[in-house]
Amino acid sequence: MWNRSELKRKAKEVLRTSYWKAFLVSIILVFVGGGGSPPSFNLSFGSSGSSGASGPSGMDVDWDALAPFLAIAIIVFIVVFVFALAFRIFLCFPLEVGSMRYFKQSAEHEVNLNHLGFAFNKHRYWDIVKSMLWRGFLNFLWFLLLIIPGIVKSYAYSMVPFILADNPNIGYRRAVDLSKQMTRGHKFRIFVLDLSFLGWILLGLLVFFIGVLFVMPYINATKAELYLQLREQALKDGLTTVEELRLKRIPVL
Numbered sequence: 001m002w003n004r005s006e007l008k009r010k011a012k013e014v015l016r017t018s019y020w021k022a023f024l025v026s027i028i029l030v031f032v033g034g035g036g037s038p039p040s041f042n043l044s045f046g047s048s049g050s051s052g053a054s055g056p057s058g059m060d061v062d063w064d065a066l067a068p069f070l071a072i073a074i075i076v077f078i079v080v081f082v083f084a085l086a087f088r089i090f091l092c093f094p095l096e097v098g099s100m101r102y103f104k105q106s107a108e109h110e111v112n113l114n115h116l117g118f119a120f121n122k123h124r125y126w127d128i129v130k131s132m133l134w135r136g137f138l139n140f141l142w143f144l145l146l147i148i149p150g151i152v153k154s155y156a157y158s159m160v161p162f163i164l165a166d167n168p169n170i171g172y173r174r175a176v177d178l179s180k181q182m183t184r185g186h187k188f189r190i191f192v193l194d195l196s197f198l199g200w201i202l203l204g205l206l207v208f209f210i211g212v213l214f215v216m217p218y219i220n221a222t223k224a225e226l227y228l229q230l231r232e233q234a235l236k237d238g239l240t241t242v243e244e245l246r247l248k249r250i251p252v253l
Contacts, residue, residue: 002186002229003194010107011221018111022103022157030216034091039163075119093132094119101165114234124168131172131227135160138176155187162227165242181239182230193226 015022030148095116102115119128135157143150159179163170170178183190197219204211242248 002189002226002233004189004196007193007222007225007229008196008218010225011218014106014111014221014225015217018106019217021111021113022221023104023214025099025102026216026220027213028095028116029220032095032099033088036065044250066190089129089133093136094125094128096186097128097132097161097164097168097222099220100161100224100227103220104162104165104227107221107228118165119168127172128164128168131160131164131168131175134172135176135179152187155190156183158190159183159227159230160230162224163245166247170244178234178240182234182246186230190226197222215218 098118099114100121101118102113105112105115139150139154139157142153155253157176157179159182160175163178163182165173197215200215200218201212204213204215230246231240235242235245
């Protein structure tokens, strides 16, 4: 069973010699939105209690004149939404996996910024996009249901980017299923692990909010150490194999 303080100790050891590289990767991860689920929109339609087409002051509104402007506004909104969604799917998702690849490999004593481009390979790219999109879609559906189930499931799917960083061709359903199996019985402890960074985050917020960015490498490095522990346990329990994860050998942690 993994220990929170031990994960943090190992993360600090890694960052002691590679902090600024980890900082750069963390900045990229922040800007690509490393959370993982597509944006949701709450559309509320108010009712004024009157069916008449009148403005707030009782003046008549010429909807015929406004129609072209409303149509243009709707089209612009749709174009922006589609562009933002495409940007998130086709660029941010692969960069998120590449970032997790960097932190995972750093935890395994291979500090190399080239891992950021790991997903942008024709033999990996589409499988990674498909798997991350599937995870995001599932998260989105759970958050539509209720906030608490959505949070729980986000922890259940949290290892997907790390799994793809090991084997990008594992398959979108298998990546999600394996993440669920690896985090079973650990979700609350992972939540507590996140809470343990709250003090650092609040301290960072006091420094003009920029200080939070300097905490992110510590958080990401700790999550990488967590994945290695969960992966080792999954291998011991027979949930996966060295061949499935394309590991050269079973790591000794």
